[in-house]
Amino acid sequence: MVVILKQGVTKTQIEEFTNWIQQQAEVQVSAVYGAQTTILGLVGDTSAIDIDLVSSKDVVETVKRVQEPYKNANRKFHPDDTVVTVAGDRTIGGTQFSVIAGPCSVESEEQIIEVARRVKAAGATALRGGAFKPRTSPYSFQGLKAEGLDLLRRARQVTGLPIVTEIMSLAHLDLFADVDVIQVGARNMQNFELLKELGHCDKPILLKRGLANTIEELLMSAEYIMAGGNHNVILCERGIRTFESYTRNTLDISAVPILKRVSHLPVVVDPSHATGITWLVEPLSKAAIVAGADGLIIEVHNDPGHALSDGAQSLTPDQFDGVMGEIGRTVDFCGKTL
Amino acid sequence: MVVILKQGVTKTQIEEFTNWIQQQAEVQVSAVYGAQTTILGLVGDTSAIDIDLVSSKDVVETVKRVQEPYKNANRKFHPDDTVVTVAGDRTIGGTQFSVIAGPCSVESEEQIIEVARRVKAAGATALRGGAFKPRTSPYSFQGLKAEGLDLLRRARQVTGLPIVTEIMSLAHLDLFADVDVIQVGARNMQNFELLKELGHCDKPILLKRGLANTIEELLMSAEYIMAGGNHNVILCERGIRTFESYTRNTLDISAVPILKRVSHLPVVVDPSHATGITWLVEPLSKAAIVAGADGLIIEVHNDPGHALSDGAQSLTPDQFDGVMGEIGRTVDFCGKTL
Amino acid sequence: MVVILKQGVTKTQIEEFTNWIQQQAEVQVSAVYGAQTTILGLVGDTSAIDIDLVSSKDVVETVKRVQEPYKNANRKFHPDDTVVTVAGDRTIGGTQFSVIAGPCSVESEEQIIEVARRVKAAGATALRGGAFKPRTSPYSFQGLKAEGLDLLRRARQVTGLPIVTEIMSLAHLDLFADVDVIQVGARNMQNFELLKELGHCDKPILLKRGLANTIEELLMSAEYIMAGGNHNVILCERGIRTFESYTRNTLDISAVPILKRVSHLPVVVDPSHATGITWLVEPLSKAAIVAGADGLIIEVHNDPGHALSDGAQSLTPDQFDGVMGEIGRTVDFCGKTL
Amino acid sequence: MVVILKQGVTKTQIEEFTNWIQQQAEVQVSAVYGAQTTILGLVGDTSAIDIDLVSSKDVVETVKRVQEPYKNANRKFHPDDTVVTVAGDRTIGGTQFSVIAGPCSVESEEQIIEVARRVKAAGATALRGGAFKPRTSPYSFQGLKAEGLDLLRRARQVTGLPIVTEIMSLAHLDLFADVDVIQVGARNMQNFELLKELGHCDKPILLKRGLANTIEELLMSAEYIMAGGNHNVILCERGIRTFESYTRNTLDISAVPILKRVSHLPVVVDPSHATGITWLVEPLSKAAIVAGADGLIIEVHNDPGHALSDGAQSLTPDQFDGVMGEIGRTVDFCGKTL
Incomplete structure (x- = not known):
């Protein structure tokens, strides 16, 4: 999951947000700091994270899933055809x-x-x-x-x-x-x-x-x-x-x-x-x-x-x-x- | 309701269709005959007619409603605002x-x-x-x-x-x-x-x-x-x-x-x-x-x-x-x- | 710009890609490595980067713009209303x-x-x-x-x-x-x-x-x-x-x-x-x-x-x-x- | 072409409209009169009729084409495949x-x-x-x-x-x-x-x-x-x-x-x-x-x-x-x- 933060977000806000997200799921959070934008990369099992809830945080500009939000229906976890x-x-x-x-x-x-x-x-x-x-x-x-x-x-x-x-x-x-x-x-x-x-x-x-x-x-x-x-x-x-x-x-x-x-x-x-x-x-x-x-x-x-x-x-x-x-x-x- | 018939439909088929439609609802049916197309105009209370059923008749090319298919919600029959x-x-x-x-x-x-x-x-x-x-x-x-x-x-x-x-x-x-x-x-x-x-x-x-x-x-x-x-x-x-x-x-x-x-x-x-x-x-x-x-x-x-x-x-x-x-x-x- | 790389991409491929992207525009590239996914964050002036070209690289899963691709029409660079x-x-x-x-x-x-x-x-x-x-x-x-x-x-x-x-x-x-x-x-x-x-x-x-x-x-x-x-x-x-x-x-x-x-x-x-x-x-x-x-x-x-x-x-x-x-x-x- | 007229249109208006449409193309016009609606059926070569122009007449509720508006590309007039x-x-x-x-x-x-x-x-x-x-x-x-x-x-x-x-x-x-x-x-x-x-x-x-x-x-x-x-x-x-x-x-x-x-x-x-x-x-x-x-x-x-x-x-x-x-x-x- 990639979280793009709003312009002007402070280090403290990023820490707060990181702590909060890590209460939601076992993920590692890495930050990329730019002049105008900060990007957080979340790696781990993100399927338990409610993407709408993340979007609703006021430090968040947009969120993008990298992994599919479905598990049981996902071929990655069940490679063989279901009959x-x-x-x-x-x-x-x-x-x-x-x-x-x-x-x-x-x-x-x-x-x-x-x-x-x-x-x-x-x-x-x-x-x-x-x-x-x-x-x-x-x-x-x-x-x-x-x-x-x-x-x-x-x-x-x-x-x-x-x-x-x-x-x-x-x-x-x-x-x-x-x-x-x-x-x-x-x-x-x-x-x-x-x-x-x-x-x-x-x-x-x-x-x-x-x-x-x-x-x-x-x-x-x-x-x-x-x-x-x-x-x-x-x-x-x-x-x-x-x-x-x-x-x-x-x-x-x-x-x-x-x-x-x-x-x-x-x-x-x-x-x-x-x-x-x-x-x-x-x-x-x-x-x-x-x-x-x-x-x-x-x-x-x-x-x-x-x-x-x-x-x-x-x-x-x-x-x-x-x-x-x-x-x-x-x-x-x-x-x-x- | 306007019913456009398929090319090559016979008079007998038109009569059969007309009889059938008049069993569905109290409507008058008038026909316009062209070289390639016959058009039927249905006038009267067409709200009881199932448009899908009419479309499914094999003499029918297309059907077009002239009146709205809703009655209770229709302002025509209830001119005043509902509060x-x-x-x-x-x-x-x-x-x-x-x-x-x-x-x-x-x-x-x-x-x-x-x-x-x-x-x-x-x-x-x-x-x-x-x-x-x-x-x-x-x-x-x-x-x-x-x-x-x-x-x-x-x-x-x-x-x-x-x-x-x-x-x-x-x-x-x-x-x-x-x-x-x-x-x-x-x-x-x-x-x-x-x-x-x-x-x-x-x-x-x-x-x-x-x-x-x-x-x-x-x-x-x-x-x-x-x-x-x-x-x-x-x-x-x-x-x-x-x-x-x-x-x-x-x-x-x-x-x-x-x-x-x-x-x-x-x-x-x-x-x-x-x-x-x-x-x-x-x-x-x-x-x-x-x-x-x-x-x-x-x-x-x-x-x-x-x-x-x-x-x-x-x-x-x-x-x-x-x-x-x-x-x-x-x-x-x-x-x-x- | 956020670039999500395909699974299994090697360090060498990431370096090659990073060099290539830095020839396109003056951007800094930071990587977030996950078990399944690697995410690159590109910060700087990304408007010169052709997003279709980036998508077409075979190491790339998806690309997401963070900044708008328009400049002259962008209020960020022209805060006052044009009359x-x-x-x-x-x-x-x-x-x-x-x-x-x-x-x-x-x-x-x-x-x-x-x-x-x-x-x-x-x-x-x-x-x-x-x-x-x-x-x-x-x-x-x-x-x-x-x-x-x-x-x-x-x-x-x-x-x-x-x-x-x-x-x-x-x-x-x-x-x-x-x-x-x-x-x-x-x-x-x-x-x-x-x-x-x-x-x-x-x-x-x-x-x-x-x-x-x-x-x-x-x-x-x-x-x-x-x-x-x-x-x-x-x-x-x-x-x-x-x-x-x-x-x-x-x-x-x-x-x-x-x-x-x-x-x-x-x-x-x-x-x-x-x-x-x-x-x-x-x-x-x-x-x-x-x-x-x-x-x-x-x-x-x-x-x-x-x-x-x-x-x-x-x-x-x-x-x-x-x-x-x-x-x-x-x-x-x-x-x-x- | 089927033309559905607005409620309350008079016989004179229908005649005027019929005359006008017959100046546009060689068509026969037949009318179906209902209590609430009058329907005109136009038969003949309607391809020369500008449907937008017909729609714009104030006696007209809606218009429906029965025939396709294309001729040269139409299989009806060119049954064999073009190679x-x-x-x-x-x-x-x-x-x-x-x-x-x-x-x-x-x-x-x-x-x-x-x-x-x-x-x-x-x-x-x-x-x-x-x-x-x-x-x-x-x-x-x-x-x-x-x-x-x-x-x-x-x-x-x-x-x-x-x-x-x-x-x-x-x-x-x-x-x-x-x-x-x-x-x-x-x-x-x-x-x-x-x-x-x-x-x-x-x-x-x-x-x-x-x-x-x-x-x-x-x-x-x-x-x-x-x-x-x-x-x-x-x-x-x-x-x-x-x-x-x-x-x-x-x-x-x-x-x-x-x-x-x-x-x-x-x-x-x-x-x-x-x-x-x-x-x-x-x-x-x-x-x-x-x-x-x-x-x-x-x-x-x-x-x-x-x-x-x-x-x-x-x-x-x-x-x-x-x-x-x-x-x-x-x-x-x-x-x-x-």
Whole structure:
């Protein structure tokens, strides 16, 4: 950690500050004195130091971390890839590539079972479907809730696919007891109370990056879960908010190799939410694979009763068949197995 | 609502779509046929229509709302300013200007009572202080929690100032029973389960804009609370995330007159969090007042035991005295009273 | 300047690097050695050091500037406010407040003279009008060019108002010989060849911030002009590009007090382009004044032949009269004169 | 084009507006009347309509384009891929994949010839190198200018590689007479006077997306060049400015398939500038290829005299050899040839 002090700070103030910082953590402090500026270098374990607290000291101009503020999620301390076990016998991470597919919302038994069958036949490794839906408007459909979870379980029974579904409140935690992977949505990435609670279970958590959150903040949210003891965290890049309006969000493809380098956790990419555009799912899925992703999460919808419906961002099962062909070829090219 | 259809859509498909949309809401649909494009105009009460669902129909190219998707928060349906009553005898909104001041975190009884006394003496109308603290890192101080709420109550007893403090989870709701104003932080602006729950109490809610949320999304989150029956919502602009790095966030000053025009709810501005820089609090407070804000929320910190500390974004009580002088002059200039 | 070295760098490499850096500038280099990290503190005049070149050295992890990279524009070296003289007898900056008003484009002699008369009568201190227009589409009206400059001169003759107009290419520089203030638009803020050329004339330059440029980059572009010898630079905040779509851009009101603090140059604000919305001009103008701006640049349009036209972002002369009333009151409140 | 009119607009005003719009372009106007809103649908060739002018009419609430505002660059009117011929016998676009490599700046004859030899040996198809350098600071190295162009020519003579280099001002156009591909940098993407001039030559133009420019704006800038008669435009995605600070910019990978779909022009990707990080060049190059890019532009630097230097974003020739291996494999996987 490097601390740049304000102009005119006295030797006594520097000593006082040095004593204070050494009460916070076991660090050595060395000073570089300039005509206009004094710079302090802090070496040792600085992860316990609250950078905001240091910034708030009135002798301090700015502070810069040299080391990452996350530990459990940091590859430096865990050089090997984490492979998360799902539903007993499946894994996410390592040389196994995962494709989690299914509808945005669970709507009916027919729908979810039909989609589950189709995505399984196409090669998907898990079923996604929303029972609790975060919607911008209170007047929009909020999901089938507990009933939706029931329908997912039936689809699992029929197809054998593990189920991935989003939690929106720790009040619902009991309902998720036999869900295979609990998803934390982008809007809850910094719902710290929820993260802490999920740190006390041992279920795999699929943690989506918030729309305006940095890569480091995503890792700090993973750290919240891991600090509680649950190391089964899967990171998910799903697009960030920028000025570009052609796509709903901007897929930050660089986040994939960066997350893989700085962390040991598996990384999946959601091209459906990142762009909101069906025909972008195939090229972005391929881009994610060659960039090093461990899996994809893709929206697939089926609505035989409403022939008109196929979803601006949801693929039909037939379209998904085609995309899976390309995904399979690309996974193979990268030396992984689907 | 305007729906632009895809090229090559048939008359039968248009009829099917029209029938479907008229099952969703009582609207009249008129079509404009062009060589390449067909445009449908939907007139009537479109607020019940789920725009995402419409977009997902495969005949649809794009959809554009003409009317706002919020009703309870909409000035069109409530032309008069809402004035929120706080702690029985005080108000936020109208010609009364509010200054909510206090420390980022409640740290000790001495601290919070001393700060409360000082901000009251300077003219503040409410005391803020965090008991539950949303922190990016699990290793940072998370607040005194229930004990912090106790200390706030004591500070209220001593000074008579109503207290404003942040809730982070609906699991803590009981602890907030006698808090005067419950704050929903930027990171929880779209924690919809929390918003729904707050819609069932009658306490004033100070709702902060999320870092990457639009003005319309802020109003939709207010709508969640209001749809539940609680109309005591105070909106708060506190800066958005942009590429500019000089300030922590970018205060969107335009949001103030926009929110005042499109909504009837009171609007307060938080210059401390918007910028993270002490010396910007005064000019931005003045800007907020003349732009039409109903109040300010300002960080003031006092730490006599650690003379070094004055906070990068927190004013000392002495600095706050100076800022309040300018705030008072500006409120007066705008024909309001403090 | 603080240089953080990569792990595993040897003493010899540090010596080599230190020698190299001392060939670049007269600085003292002190090292802080840690178990994992070595930090170098560089003190002295670091403005001549090319930070990109330093970053590119393979021993370097990251570099952080402690001092600002701009000199001529820096208040540290020029504590007094710069007051720019315009057209011989008028000034921008200091206790004089400026209002530059006029149409987006010069369209005809009648139009520009009528608008000039009206804005002068309302109290404007200069006339703006575009002769060369930067348009996103090659099929949009590109301005009257040389003829537009002629018409501006006639409007100056009739009203006595100095004229402010945008240059788009150094090939046109001769045409601007008797323009009073040359405007560099947002899209040309980093057209460095144009900036260098403008540094060799002695005319006031109104430099607009680019849509995606930081405050520091704006000052570096001012530095390009000033390094050439022309110190008559007026900075202009006109909104930055963000995800918010209610307004065309997001006015960064914090930029006003920041620019006034770190630089001695006058700062004007353009609320018309920042928002693209007429009714926001008044509240944002007032916000800019109390935040410390030295002037405003406002679009006013008059089109008697087309009664329908009043401009989404242009005020009519009648509306401008009303806005000027509020501007006058606010300038007076701030102890300046219009 | 859909025009939504303001509430309370009269029939006479609608007629006046309709007459006016039909003077602008040959369009049919149909109206949909609602209780609160009137919607006009404009069908026909709307590309000649200035959307800003329409928005500025006081009867207009908002306007929405249905058709793209670009024609020459639009795939709808040119279904086949454009293949740009470079230096007589090479091509960019189609099934041929291009790799343009070389140093950020031309520094010396030895440097540029050595790098040219190495990148050619590794399989690059063109040599890049900056002679005129856009630098944020006037105190940074601005390039060797005319001498740099000479050195590029010598490197071409030695290796046979066509040369790609950036123009910063139309005043330098003569110097670029025998350059093979003229690059327009991100900061000049909306330097419309420069674009117009380049439209009058027949040289291939590599047009880089601006840091804060949308995909549509990039295409409109291509349209400026093409409207002048020069159809040899190569589009380049090189990262946009967002809040994420791990990378210098955020590579918008979605822009690749979008540009390929909506336009017929070749698209290249610059992973070096997009991220500023050497080790991201390989994964992002592969991502760009599978997403459909026609080429890459990569920084490679060689500085044998300064063993310390290898560039934060520049690969060494040895590193480039490795990256080219992966690029070759991926190009082959996509059925193209290098």
